[in-house]
Amino acid sequence: MNDNILIMPNGSKWKPSTSSDTVHCVNCENAVDTPAEVASYPNGNCPDCGNSWTGAERRSTSIIVTAPEAITGET
Numbered sequence: 610m611n612d613n614i615l616i617m618p619n620g621s622k623w624k625p626s627t628s629s630d631t632v633h634c635v636n637c638e639n640a641v642d643t644p645a646e647v648a649s650y651p652n653g654n655c656p657d658c659g660n661s662w663t664g665a666e667r668r669s670t671s672i673i674v675t676a677p678e679a680i681t682g683e684t
């Protein structure tokens with residue numbers, strides 16, 4: 610996973626917000642939330658119960674907004 614770092618004009622560095630997809634399996638109610646596993650949807654199988662995705666899964670996208678966090682800010 611790449612960590613994108615935002616660098617402000619004053620030279621301070623900040624972490625940007627990120628988003629993630631989640632697929633909720635209808636067979637085992639496993640919540641698949643890793644990018645590699647979500648990438649198998651809808652043509653692959655649930656990595657937890659092994660059943661193929663049915664297309665009836667509930668899919669949600671979460672926007673994770675991280676509060677600005679100074680990594681380096683002092684000069």
Ligand SMILES: [Zn+2]
Pocket residue numbers: 634635636637638639655656657658659660
């Ligand atoms: Zn499953």
